[in-house]
Amino acid sequence: MRLLVLLAALALAVTGCSGSGPARPGVLSVGIREPATLLPADLADQAGRLVTGALWTPLADYDAASGKLTPRAAASIESADRVHWTVKLRPAAFHDGTPVTAQSYVDTWRAVAAAHWVSSPVLTKLLRAREIRAAAPDTIALTLDRPSGQVPALLSAPGLVPLPASVLASRGWDGFAKAPVGNGPYRLDGGWKPGSGGTLKRVGAGKAEEIELRVGEPAAQYDAVKAGTLDLATEVPGSQHEAMHGEFGDRHASWALPEAGYLAFPVTNPRFADATVRHGFALGVDRAALEAGPLAHQVDPAKAMLPPADAPGERSGTCRPCSFDAAAGKALLTQAGFPGGATVYFGPGAEAWTRTLTVGLHKALDVSVTAQAAPRSDQLDGPSTLDVKLATASPYELLSELATASGYTDAVFHQNLALADAAATPEEAGELYRLAENQLLRDLPVAPLWAGHGHAVWAPRVHDVTATPFTGPVLAGIGVS
Incomplete structure (x- = not known):
């Protein structure tokens, strides 16, 4: 009996993932981290977005x-004056069989706006609608407080998907997150099992009949794909970034994540009011050391103010403040008469890379730089690191957040931002966003440090893997042979 138990334990250790076994036709096995939540409006992590991207459309x-x-769940999103917007819905139903109507969206958005969730500012600070109503069962009517061409980008945010009437009435958000009911191509069968995962069953336009979501650590999941006991690993540990090219050939992908890191300066503080000082600090940052060190190859050193997931097209010019030039940075501080000494403040989750940043700044610029947890105050006497996770694909969200974080109030910048918001076409908006970005790079109230990216590897029987910034691999589009 003891021998049988030992053999079973060894078999489990070899697979590297509980519940794994021979591949089944039509069933896709996917390795992920534990999602922070499965409530769409309150998630910002890659695993949560991956799962809800299959459960909702x-x-x-x-x-x-x-x-x-x-267009996906919407047949159209249109406006004649960019103030009054009309959203026409395609016929759809929730996984509980109840219809998805315009009122479903109106009631969901009211609940989101009233909450303190990740996606709440999309409605209260970015969309800023004076009225949202159901003009017909399949028609949502919005009236804004100003003309805005950003409405399609904002309404595409993954946190603004509809919730069924049952949870909107009960407000049982925690229970709903354990057994979510969406309107997407897959439903969650049997609820979510923390530490283990869940099973998605196809109910719409998905390629795999069933998707097994297995919670675990990326290193074990990477090895499980190599061993043939897992079809897809949705995160690759930094230690395997070089090896995956040889071990998986063309069976790997990378994509830009809606995440970025910055160093925000308190521009109203006399010690950091001079842009020369801010440029000096920016040139003293060894971004490659951050990428290879505490950020474990899960990011790319910044090459622009806007990360690839949020940028309107390719940037034409170089980003001088994104380069590492210790001698030039030190010279700029000397030129500006910087008295020396600075504390860099960090928020939750950013301590490790902030401390590496300050050690590098001290070495490069020959000034005293220390790291400290940010106090509960809006008036900081030194720079602060920002770990920004975006809720939308609109550059307006990020640019306005960066200006707010640094106290940057330049009138021309904010005018360009307002004009970009009101622009009639994406092309016109993109040009104005680039003007605003260029001004930030010149005045540098914030210095760009890094942009997040995701990686996935998969087994030979897996095909048609594509990824987007907000969902990662699109589970509904992945086929298995």
């Missing part, structure tokens, strides 16, 4: 680079 997909809108 958003109104549309919006590509920041091209400005292209691809």
Whole structure:
């Protein structure tokens, strides 16, 4: 008996993932981390977005680079004056069989706006609608407080998907997150099992009949794909980034994440009011050391103020403040008469890379730089690191957040931002966003440090893997042979 138990334990250790076994036809096994939540409006982590991206269908997909809108749950999102917007819905039902109507969205958005969730500012600070109502069972009517061409990008946010009437009435958000009911191509069968995962069953336009979601650590999941006991690993540990090219050939993918890191300066503080000082600090940052060190190859050193997931097309010029030039940075501080000494403040989750940043700044610039947890105050006497996770693909969200974080109030910048918001076409908006970005790079109230990216590897029987910034691998589009 003891021998049988030992053999079973050894078999489990070899697979590297509980519940794994021979591949089953039509069943896709996917390794992920434990999602922070499965409540769409309150998630910002890659695992949560991956799962909810299969459970829900958003109104549309919006590509920041091209400005292209691809209708999904919406048949159209239109406006004649950019103040009054009309959203026409395709016929759809929730997984509990109840219809998805315009009122479903109106009631969901009211609940989101009233909450303190990740996606709440999309409605209260970015959309800013004076009225949202159901004009017909399949028609949502919005009236804004100003003309805005950003509505399609905002309404495509994954956090604004509809919730069924049952949870909107009960407000049982925690229970709903354990057994979510969406309107997407897959439903969650049997609820979510923390530490283990869940099973998605196809109910719409998905390629795999069933998707097994297995919670675990990326290193074990990477090895499980190599061993043939897992079909897809949705995160690759930094230690395997080089090896995956040889071990998986063309069976790997990377994509830009809606995440970025910055160093925000308190521009109203006399010691950091001079842009020369801010440029000096920016040139003293060894971004490659951050990427290879505490950020474990899960990011790319910044090459622009806007990360690829949020940028309107390719940037034409170089980003001088994104380079590492210790001698030039030190010279700028000397030129500006910087008295020396600075504390860099960090928020939750950013301590490790902030401390590495300050050690590098001290070495490069020959000034005393220390790291400290940010106090509960809006008036900081030194720079602060920002770990920004975006809720939408609109550059307006990020640019306005960066200005707020640093106290940057330049009138021309904010005018360009307002004009970009009101622009009639994505092309016109993109040009204005680039003007605003260029001004930030010149005045540098914030210095760009890094942009997040995701990686996935998969087994030979897996095909048609594509990824987007907000969902990662699109589970509904992945086939298995």
